[in-house]
Amino acid sequence: MPGTIFILADETQQQNLVSFVTQHANILAHYHLVGLDNIATALTQQTWLKVETLLPLRQGGDIVIASKITAGEEIIAVIYLVEFTQTHLYEFPFLNLLRVCNIYNIPIATNIGTAEAIFVQLRRTRSAHLIFNPVAGVGNANQDLLLIRQLLEPYFHLKVCLTTAETDPTKLAQDALEQNVDLVIASGGDGTVSAVAGAVMNTNIPLGIIPRGTANAFSVALGIPTNVQGACEVIIAGLTRTVDMAYCNSLPMILLAGIGFEAETVNKADRDAKKRWGPLAYIMAGWQQLKEQKDFETTIEINGEINQVEAAAITIANVAPATSVLAQGLGQIVPDDGLLEVLIYTSPVNKMQAVAGMMGLLGAGLLKVEIQRDNMIGFRAQRIKISTNPPQKVVVDGEIIGTTPIEVECVPRGLTIITPAFFSVATVENIEAIEAIAIDQIGKQEPILGSELL
Numbered sequence: 001m002p003g004t005i006f007i008l009a010d011e012t013q014q015q016n017l018v019s020f021v022t023q024h025a026n027i028l029a030h031y032h033l034v035g036l037d038n039i040a041t042a043l044t045q046q047t048w049l050k051v052e053t054l055l056p057l058r059q060g061g062d063i064v065i066a067s068k069i070t071a072g073e074e075i076i077a078v079i080y081l082v083e084f085t086q087t088h089l090y091e092f093p094f095l096n097l098l099r100v101c102n103i104y105n106i107p108i109a110t111n112i113g114t115a116e117a118i119f120v121q122l123r124r125t126r127s128a129h130l131i132f133n134p135v136a137g138v139g140n141a142n143q144d145l146l147l148i149r150q151l152l153e154p155y156f157h158l159k160v161c162l163t164t165a166e167t168d169p170t171k172l173a174q175d176a177l178e179q180n181v182d183l184v185i186a187s188g189g190d191g192t193v194s195a196v197a198g199a200v201m202n203t204n205i206p207l208g209i210i211p212r213g214t215a216n217a218f219s220v221a222l223g224i225p226t227n228v229q230g231a232c233e234v235i236i237a238g239l240t241r242t243v244d245m246a247y248c249n250s251l252p253m254i255l256l257a258g259i260g261f262e263a264e265t266v267n268k269a270d271r272d273a274k275k276r277w278g279p280l281a282y283i284m285a286g287w288q289q290l291k292e293q294k295d296f297e298t299t300i301e302i303n304g305e306i307n308q309v310e311a312a313a314i315t316i317a318n319v320a321p322a323t324s325v326l327a328q329g330l331g332q333i334v335p336d337d338g339l340l341e342v343l344i345y346t347s348p349v350n351k352m353q354a355v356a357g358m359m360g361l362l363g364a365g366l367l368k369v370e371i372q373r374d375n376m377i378g379f380r381a382q383r384i385k386i387s388t389n390p391p392q393k394v395v396v397d398g399e400i401i402g403t404t405p406i407e408v409e410c411v412p413r414g415l416t417i418i419t420p421a422f423f424s425v426a427t428v429e430n431i432e433a434i435e436a437i438a439i440d441q442i443g444k445q446e447p448i449l450g451s452e453l454l
Contacts, residue, residue, distance in 0.1 A: 003076040006065055007035040008057065013081035018042045020079075020112060026124055026238030030182065031076055036061070057093035066100040079116050084110075123316035126183065128156040128208070129176035131196050133163045133188030144212055144228055148187065151232040156183065168219040173199030179423065181205065183418075185235060189213020190255055194397035197250025201245050201414045208235040208418045215398065218254050220321040222335065222419050234420045240301075242413040243335040243376040246318045248396045249406050254415070256320050257408055258395045259386065260296065261313035295346055296392055301385040309377065310346060316384060317341040318407045342384060344377040383409040443445055 005028065009017040017039060021028060025047045033051045039052035056063040069075050078101055082094060101108040109115035130148065134141040145160070151293035152158050159181075161172040169186065173196045176184050186196035187210035200207050209230040211219040215291070218224075222243070225231050246253040296308045315326045319335045326343060333341050394401050 002031050003074040004032045004034055004068070004075045005098065006054070006078045006080070007033060007039060007051070008054075008061075008079065009036070009039065009081040010083040014039055014042075016112065017081050018046065020070045021049070022047055024119055026236075027126075028088065028117060029238070030126065034065075036219075057097075061098045062093040066096060069100050069104050069106055075104075075106050076122070077109065078117055079109045079115050079118070081112070081115070082110045092352075109146065113338070118336055123155045124157060125181075126156050127181045128152065128158050128183040128185055129179070129181050130158055130160045130185045130187060130210075131169050131172045131176070131192070132160055132194040133169065133212070135163075136188035136192060137214060139212060141212075144187070147228050148210060148232060153227065155236050163188070164222060170196040170199050177203060177205060181206055183235075185210060190215060190218050193218055194252055194254045194399075197245060197254050197415055197417075200416075201252065204416055206238075206240045206416045206418050210235070213398075215320050217398070218319060221255075221319045221333070222417065225417060237416050237420070238418060239420065240416050241336075241419050243415050243417055244318055244338060245411045245414040246316075246340060246408055247411065248316075248394075248408045249401065251401060253318055253396050254410065255397045256315050256317035257406060258326065259314040259388065259392050259404060259406070260311060261326070262391065297389040298344070299307070299387045299389075300344075302381050302383070309344060310343045311388075312429060313343075313345045314386065315341075315343045316386075317343075336413055337380075338410055339380040339382055340384065340408060340410050341378075342379050378382075378445045383407070383411075 007017060007021055014036075021039075021043055028049060033043075033049060035051045035053050036056065038054045040053045041053050043049050055064060065078065078097060080094070080097060098108065100106070107118050109118050130152070132141075132145055132148075134145075149158065149160070157178075161176070163169050163172065169188070169192050173184055173186075177199065183206050184200050186193045186210040189211075190213055192213070193207075193209055193211070197207055208231075209219055209224050210228055211224065211226045211230070216226045219226055219231070224234060248257045295312050298309050298311045298314065300309070302309050307311060313326055317333055318340055320333050320341075326345065385405065385407045391403040391405075393403055394406055
């Protein structure tokens with residue numbers, strides 16, 4: 001059990017205490033809180049904090065606190081806001097608490113100023129490992145790292161871990177978990193974030209993200225600022241949410257897997273092109289790939305049901321911003337519904353039709369509406385197997401991982417992440433029923449040849 005903080009106040013100071021605790025809820029969330037009944041009730045209504053109730057001080061609450069301190073339990077601090085115009089120093093409950101805290105070296109705060117001093121120290125006792133990819137993106141890595149340290153070190157005991165050619169982010173994240181850190185922070189592109197997320201998945205250790213890649217698609221999808229200062233401010237605020245993750249061929253996947261067009265586009269947009277052109281490198285590579293992309297035979301298996309279609313592009317998305325154009329078409333991608341969004345397309349007749357289709361999909365993603373196209377198959381599933389003839393390149397979270405076949409499985413709410421926004425929770429009553437609809441839709445499709453991709 002984490003250390004305990006007692007939160008108490010005289011009657012005239014209780015609203016001040018509730019306001020103070022609400023302001024520092026992100027820090028207090030890491031401790032076991034014990035408070036007077038009416039204070040606990042107010043905080044339960046106004047915050048997500050859990051507060052154990054305590055007897056009123058004049059009915060023995062002070063004795064309960066004193067007994068826990070003398071018994072050697074881990075007591076972090078006692079916050080007791082006192083109204084000194086109405087409280088005499090010799091009154092027994094106050095004197096009892098003051099005396100036992102003094103004897104056992106327990107910090108006790110009797111006003112907002114001393115409480116703030118305690119919380120300055122509490123911030124610095126939280127440990128965080130920053131996994132920093134120095135070659136990500138096109139900015140100045142040294143300046144970024146300096147700014148991150150300036151912003152975060154007043155709030156965390158920060159250890160900086162640099163990725164290298166020999167030390168990948170997964171290993172650094174695993175090392176951090178072995179040291180029982182309170183927070184793991186990934187700073188780099190989507191590949192770096194995906195690798196770190198795979199290590200912290202299902203651990204309840206929050207993941208903070210400071211995006212510094214070319215696309216930063218995961219951060220964009222979750223509303224995390226794509227500038228260093230904004231991302232650090234989100235981490236300091238400390239609001240956590242749980243979102244889905246997935247595995248693709250046993251590799252962690254936070255965004256999407258792409259087969260065919262998207263994988264070839266990423267393959268053409270090499271690191272030099274991304275450094276020179278930034279996100280425009282993907283557009284240029286995609287334009288080039290339109291001339292070369294050909295359909296391929298695709299076999300799809302869901303819950304043992306097998307269907308075959310022809311495709312030029314397939315995306316299996318866990319989370320994706322509107323700018324991940326080929327992941328759009330089913331409307332809003334919900335990051336915590338326990339399902340993957342699967343979109344299958346065939347080759348375009350010409351570039352103009354392809355561009356028009358892309359604009360339509362981009363609009364669908366921005367407006368969060370579903371669209372219908374004759375050349376598109378779209379459905380949701382918890383797990384899916386895909387094989388192709390001939391084998392096709394596969395990209396996962398911006399990195400080429402090899403070729404088909406692939407197997408993708410969603411891990412519902414497997415990742416605790418620090419975000420600035422609340423995501424609505426989609427209730428899925430019967431995932432098997434949704435998958436059955438997907439199988440039925442694929443089964444009704446005739447092989448699509450020569451139609452528009454988008």
